[in-house]
Amino acid sequence: MYRYDAFDRRFVEERVAQYRDQVRRRLAGQLSEDEFRPLRLMNGLYLQLHAYMLRIAVPYGALSPEKLRLLAKIARRYDRGYGHFTTRQNIQFNWIKLEETPDILAELASVEMHAIQTSGNCIRNVTADPFAGVADDEIEDPRPYCEIIRQWSTLHPEFSFLPRKFKIAVSGAAADRAAVRVHDIGLYLRRNEAGEVGFEVLVGGGLGRTPMIGKTLRGFLPKRRLLAYLEAILRVYNEFGRRDNLYKSRIKILVHALGVEKMREAVEAEFAAMDDGPLALPAETIAAIAAHFAPPDYAVPEPGEEAALGRALAAEPALARWVKHNVAAHRAPGHAIVTVSLKPPGRPPGDASAAQMELLADLAERYSLGEIRVSYEQNLVLPHVRRRDLPELWRRLGEAGLATANIGLASDIIACPGLDYCSLASARSIPIAERLSEHLASRDQEIGELHIKISGCVNACGHHHVGHIGILGVDKNGEEFYQITIGGSADENAALGAIVGPAVPSAEVTHAVDALIEVYLDLRRKGERFPETYRRVGAQPFKEALYAPA
Amino acid sequence: MPHPHKPSAPPLAANAGASPDATRRVITGNRLRDGVPVYFAGVGRWSRALTEARHVAEAEAEALLAEAQAGAPPHPVVAPYLIEVVVRGGRLRPLSLREEIRAFGPTVRAAEP
Numbered sequence: 001m002y003r004y005d006a007f008d009r010r011f012v013e014e015r016v017a018q019y020r021d022q023v024r025r026r027l028a029g030q031l032s033e034d035e036f037r038p039l040r041l042m043n044g045l046y047l048q049l050h051a052y053m054l055r056i057a058v059p060y061g062a063l064s065p066e067k068l069r070l071l072a073k074i075a076r077r078y079d080r081g082y083g084h085f086t087t088r089q090n091i092q093f094n095w096i097k098l099e100e101t102p103d104i105l106a107e108l109a110s111v112e113m114h115a116i117q118t119s120g121n122c123i124r125n126v127t128a129d130p131f132a133g134v135a136d137d138e139i140e141d142p143r144p145y146c147e148i149i150r151q152w153s154t155l156h157p158e159f160s161f162l163p164r165k166f167k168i169a170v171s172g173a174a175a176d177r178a179a180v181r182v183h184d185i186g187l188y189l190r191r192n193e194a195g196e197v198g199f200e201v202l203v204g205g206g207l208g209r210t211p212m213i214g215k216t217l218r219g220f221l222p223k224r225r226l227l228a229y230l231e232a233i234l235r236v237y238n239e240f241g242r243r244d245n246l247y248k249s250r251i252k253i254l255v256h257a258l259g260v261e262k263m264r265e266a267v268e269a270e271f272a273a274m275d276d277g278p279l280a281l282p283a284e285t286i287a288a289i290a291a292h293f294a295p296p297d298y299a300v301p302e303p304g305e306e307a308a309l310g311r312a313l314a315a316e317p318a319l320a321r322w323v324k325h326n327v328a329a330h331r332a333p334g335h336a337i338v339t340v341s342l343k344p345p346g347r348p349p350g351d352a353s354a355a356q357m358e359l360l361a362d363l364a365e366r367y368s369l370g371e372i373r374v375s376y377e378q379n380l381v382l383p384h385v386r387r388r389d390l391p392e393l394w395r396r397l398g399e400a401g402l403a404t405a406n407i408g409l410a411s412d413i414i415a416c417p418g419l420d421y422c423s424l425a426s427a428r429s430i431p432i433a434e435r436l437s438e439h440l441a442s443r444d445q446e447i448g449e450l451h452i453k454i455s456g457c458v459n460a461c462g463h464h465h466v467g468h469i470g471i472l473g474v475d476k477n478g479e480e481f482y483q484i485t486i487g488g489s490a491d492e493n494a495a496l497g498a499i500v501g502p503a504v505p506s507a508e509v510t511h512a513v514d515a516l517i518e519v520y521l522d523l524r525r526k527g528e529r530f531p532e533t534y535r536r537v538g539a540q541p542f543k544e545a546l547y548a549p550a
Numbered sequence: 551m552p553h554p555h556k557p558s559a560p561p562l563a564a565n566a567g568a569s570p571d572a573t574r575r576v577i578t579g580n581r582l583r584d585g586v587p588v589y590f591a592g593v594g595r596w597s598r599a600l601t602e603a604r605h606v607a608e609a610e611a612e613a614l615l616a617e618a619q620a621g622a623p624p625h626p627v628v629a630p631y632l633i634e635v636v637v638r639g640g641r642l643r644p645l646s647l648r649e650e651i652r653a654f655g656p657t658v659r660a661a662e663p
Binding site: 027081 | 584648
């Protein structure tokens, strides 16, 4: 894991001191809310329905036990005992007091964390594959590049007041576990015909009011030129992106308006005008950052470990189910990647209590070489677990309500905070997710992989556009209705879902989802996932089932 | 919409002049120091309880808002604004779901600490 150097530490501590003085002046009436708002937002502090909300950056989703324990401490001391992991691998606390925020930021700085650039029209937290560095389908670990981008983009003077917020995701694997294609810039590590590793650069993806899939701007970019090319894209966006209309201000609108060819021409012209100077990434610079992410020393599995695990799985069907769904292949022999579900049936997706965070910090030290990751799907990952330890880990997780065996299944629902917390929301998300997960949990095995995603407004923090089944809350004359989309996908074959028909009332959402699932189960071919069935048979059977007269 | 996890709003305190089911106006905002929703109770006082809010007819709403916004900085409340409420069964209820949730809290159960 990257450790702050003296520059990082001083910069974050100075920011805390600046912010403490800003809060003091605000509380003393020396700053108006109009003056203070941009200052607090630069430090991740929003004002929501019930209190201030603090969004804390988890760079590329990487946490240490020390950091997770500090988050648990914040939950206990400054909030109501829990936190909410978000679809951008961050954590939010919903019940924060303004007067306590300087102390919270100071506590965060003590473990090399902050809330800078988790809001505002700047480059936000860079996200990554939560299996980075351990996935068996990976070309190269994306984390060093995420860290390089983080350092380049933090307080970048040219890009601190962009037309709108800007999100970057990076993946180094064949499977896309970072929703790369729906980011302002998406980066895939690719190997070219000469065997060199570089980047495929996508631009103009995004969700929100006008969802779009990113387009490839460069099929292969040498690593050395990564920052120069990113800077070229940002410069074009900064110059030509719209500032006159909030709803047309994201780079996806610029790419759409120009067309990808003209966008490419503009970026390449800017790129060509740059020399290979300060923005160049020499191999030794990359290596120095990559050293922070060097693989740990994995224990060599002992003879008989796998056989013992096999016996445990045969003896305990619930353990076998959990291993089947929550455990992924690891590149090191005898090891596994464990995804800890934060989606127990009937509970808010992505929430973790302070006690659960503390337990996970302990378990990460005991079983995962001291590493935890946050996934954009609002779960936590223990990336270095010995396979022989899986039964014991499962038991300990189960004691804390953390052994739900549902990763990638129907009850593993993404949901934004919605109208229960968020001042932008049009309708509630969490109660819909709770009802659905409770209802669908018993059918998870039968249904198989299914991604349901729920947003409480068009801003789409719940990624509904790319759900196999997407649910969007809307306000119709004061009543909550839910618009349903089908066929979306956030993976390497990303697609936007299509609206099935008129929105349904809140009370009918579960019935509607049931109807769609029944059509899928009825029509699917062996091994076919929901989006594939939808693409093969079209929308009509789903529409007929959803809107059939009672 | 009945709030599923909260007790019903407490009875309305003395705040006369409203007929049952008439739409009234109340001033609300979030308290500066901690962000909690508060309601203008008149005479410079803000209350966490909607039941204590001063409520007026539409014609008097702007004057009430001006009174709530008055005073030297620091104002204790961020960006006060008007909401619609109804007096029903002797209690004040916000007309919008958003304000109902602000007044009585989230409709979901949080994780146990």
